[in-house]
Amino acid sequence: MLKGAIARRYAEAIFEIARKQNTIDRSLDDVKNIAEVFGNRSLAYLLREPKVPAQRKETALRQTLADKVLPTSLNLALLIVQRELVDVMPNIATEFENLVLDYRNQAVAKVTTAAQLDEAQSAIVKRALEQRTGKNIVIQTRVDPSILGGVVARVGNQIIDGSIRNRLHVLQQQLISNISASDNDLTSEDFNQPVATV
Known part of the structure; x- marks a missing residue:
């Protein structure tokens, strides 16, 4: 499945939970925070590395996020790591923000x-x-x-x-196309006409 479709599916799920719990603003902050945390090189490497045990990844995430995000947001982060979608988290944050904006018109x-x-x-x-x-x-x-x-x-x-x-670019293009059009209208007879002098 494409990255965008995956991101949209996760964003929609967390948005529905946030809407039902009346925590849209807080959840938006959380999702952005998680995306930022996942962008940390050393932590991202740890979370992506298949040789690192799942328990160690979970412990690292809980230590990093537990006191900063809602339990539902922490569960999202844990699920993303478990399903090896760390690279998709920035897209999830973007999709979630778009859902919030649409919801508020x-x-x-x-x-x-x-x-x-x-x-x-x-x-x-x-x-x-x-x-x-x-x-x-x-x-x-x-x-x-x-x-x-x-x-x-x-x-x-x-x-x-x-x-x-x-506007200058559009004007330039119009001038070029007008010059090209008038060049195409020229015939050999145009060159035989005497040029008026001032």
């Missing part, structure tokens, strides 16, 4: 601007994205001067590119 917008946005500008961008997507937008901003101006927003798989860099 929210979407994360990764917004790139050439300069830092102030509060009023952020509010305008947020409102525009909410109107476009129909979701409550959570903005994550970053600055990239190479876009020259305007805004580039990524909401899920959708990219909205209102940057000056993109």
Whole structure:
């Protein structure tokens, strides 16, 4: 089974438990924490290594996570290790976060601007994205001067590119295609016409 499908299945299972227990926020923090712990090189090596006894892996996980996560989240971590899916945990965390966002009718917008946005500008961008997507937008901003101006927003798989860099690129492409089209219209007679001088 593909990594994405496995991640989705586990994320859906833990989400349903969290929804029933009214622990969605805490479970989201836990799942992110587990993914981060599994990203630790030395611990990840221990958890992946087939020669390490299962009991030792479980003990290491309990010592690392027991006082930091809910019992259901700890059980998820133990199950992931038992089924040798340590590498899938970051995908599970991503899928779980997407489920939480969908449940709340929210979407994360990764917004790139050439300069830092102030509060009023952020509010305008947020409102525009909410109107476009129909979701409550959570903005994550970053600055990239190479876009020259305007805004580039990524909401899920959708990219909205209102940057000056993109507008210049589109204009350049239009000019090139117009020049190419007019070049195709030229005939040998066009070259025999006298050129007007100014």
